[in-house]
Amino acid sequence: MAKLYFYYASMNAGKSTTLLQADFNYRERGMRTLLFTAGVHDRGGHGVIDSRIGLKAEAIPFDPATDLRVIVEAEHFRASVACVLVDESQFLSDAQVRQLAHLADEVGIPVLCYGLRTDFQGRLFPGSAGLLALADSLVEIKSVCECGRKATMNLRVDAAGNAVSEGAQKEIGGNERYVALCRKHFMLRSSRDA
Ligand SMILES: Nc1ncnc2c1ncn2[C@@H]1O[C@H](COP(=O)(O)OP(=O)(O)O)[C@@H](O)[C@H]1O
Ligand SMILES: Cc1cn([C@H]2C[C@H](O)[C@@H](COP(=O)(O)O)O2)c(=O)[nH]c1=O
Ligand SMILES: [Zn+2]
Numbered sequence: 001m002a003k004l005y006f007y008y009a010s011m012n013a014g015k016s017t018t019l020l021q022a023d024f025n026y027r028e029r030g031m032r033t034l035l036f037t038a039g040v041h042d043r044g045g046h047g048v049i050d051s052r053i054g055l056k057a058e059a060i061p062f063d064p065a066t067d068l069r070v071i072v073e074a075e076h077f078r079a080s081v082a083c084v085l086v087d088e089s090q091f092l093s094d095a096q097v098r099q100l101a102h103l104a105d106e107v108g109i110p111v112l113c114y115g116l117r118t119d120f121q122g123r124l125f126p127g128s129a130g131l132l133a134l135a136d137s138l139v140e141i142k143s144v145c146e147c148g149r150k151a152t153m154n155l156r157v158d159a160a161g162n163a164v165s166e167g168a169q170k171e172i173g174g175n176e177r178y179v180a181l182c183r184k185h186f187m188l189r190s191s192r193d194a
Pocket of ligand 1: 010011014015016017018050051052053054143
């Protein structure tokens with residue numbers, strides 16, 4: 001039975017790199033894949049999955065109005081799709097997570113989602129909440145805080161490096177805007193700079 005997977009981590013943990021490796025693995029065996037990424041996440045260009053290690057691939061951009069089920073079913077009808085890979089899956093809506101679950105259960109295509117678990121305030125994103133609730137397999141990709149503990153949280157920082165604790169949930173950025181920290185240091189920095 002095909003499964004819905006959620007590979008989650010803090011920022012800068014290697015999610016996009018791992019996705020692109022999994023994609024390569026399918027394609028080098030002659031299997032067709034479909035890649036999606038959030039249209040809003042244009043750090044490496046619109047509709048591009050880019051890893052800090054330098055790997056890149058084109059992907060279908062999704063926004064809240066995108067019906068991933070319709071796109072994948074139409075493509076699968078045209079030529080068999082072996083796997084669907086979704087980057088920035090924290091930005092999926094709950095309805096889109098259900099579309100992906102349908103693809104795994106009813107169409108038989110494995111769906112691999114990669115994304116953040118929590119935002120800069122330590123709260124779940126809609127896509128992460130949906131995936132934590134519905135995925136068959138939850139896999140944590142691990143990275144380290146500056147203290148050596150596991151980095152599970154994402155601190156948003158300003159140009160001076162001070163913690164930002166208020167603002168919109170969605171704010172595109174990279175290492176200049178976010179620091180991955182363990183929970184202890186996330187809490188300490190959040191309250192110190194408040
Ligand atoms: N030149 C490099 N060689 C090896 N690893 C690198 C290099 N540049 C960045 N990295 C590592 O890649 C990881 C970030 O990968 P990326 O796929 O962009 O993460 P994510 O998608 O989780 O934000 C970090 O662990 C970083 O240390
Ligand atoms: C914590 C947090 C992150 N974001 C944005 C910032 C980046 O554009 C992406 C995550 O990118 P990565 O591939 O994991 O490096 O998400 C956000 O909008 N809001 C947040 O709270
Ligand atoms: Zn720490």
